[in-house]
Amino acid sequence: MNILAIGAHPDDIEILCAGTLARYAEQGHTIFMAVFTRGDMGDLVIPPAKLAAIRRAETEASAAVLGAQLLWGDVTDELVFPNEAQRRLMIDLLRQGDPDVIFTHSPNDYHPDHRYVSQLVFDSYFQKGLPHLPGQQQPACRFGQAMVYYLDNLGGIEFPPTEYVISPRP
Numbered sequence: 001m002n003i004l005a006i007g008a009h010p011d012d013i014e015i016l017c018a019g020t021l022a023r024y025a026e027q028g029h030t031i032f033m034a035v036f037t038r039g040d041m042g043d044l045v046i047p048p049a050k051l052a053a054i055r056r057a058e059t060e061a062s063a064a065v066l067g068a069q070l071l072w073g074d075v076t077d078e079l080v081f082p083n084e085a086q087r088r089l090m091i092d093l094l095r096q097g098d099p100d101v102i103f104t105h106s107p108n109d110y111h112p113d114h115r116y117v118s119q120l121v122f123d124s125y126f127q128k129g130l131p132h133l134p135g136q137q138q139p140a141c142r143f144g145q146a147m148v149y150y151l152d153n154l155g156g157i158e159f160p161p162t163e164y165v166i167s168p169r170p
Contacts, residue, residue, distance in 0.1 A: 004032045004097035006104040008113040010039040010055035016151040031068035032097035041077035080113040090120040094128040095138035106150040
């Protein structure tokens with residue numbers, strides 16, 4: 001299976017579902033980590049270009065540990081919106097991962113970038129299989145149904161889990 005985790009920022013995937021991705025990788029599934037923004041606005045001191053380079057390198061290292069393919073959205077941090085350009089980007093990310101299982105942010109997450117990434121995934125999933133959409137960079141992929149799982153909101157605010165991943169005891 002193709003497993004695709006889509007996070008708004010570098011570190012979202014690692015914090016919220018890296019253990020689950022590792023379990024899928026151990027089972028031989030293909031893992032994709034899609035990071036929608038470059039994470040360049042999250043520090044009060046480090047300039048955006050330098051911060052983006054640091055966070056990209058950290059994410060590349062995380063993907064390497066998991067054996068995951070990294071998909072990079074490169075949107076400016078804090079400027080995620082459910083508009084046409086970003087929907088096209090999300091469709092292309094989904095086409096690259098061609099997922100059977102998707103992990104992404106919950107639609108009621110506290111952070112607007114998280115909520116909008118969630119909305120873009122939901123709005124774009126159907127369109128990944130449509131071959132005649134204008135302006136797409138990636139060819140249409142399988143038209144099918146993936147299982148979509150929402151990641152916990154930090155602090156679990158209004159997040160009723162329906163599935164649990166339990167680590168095996170060492």
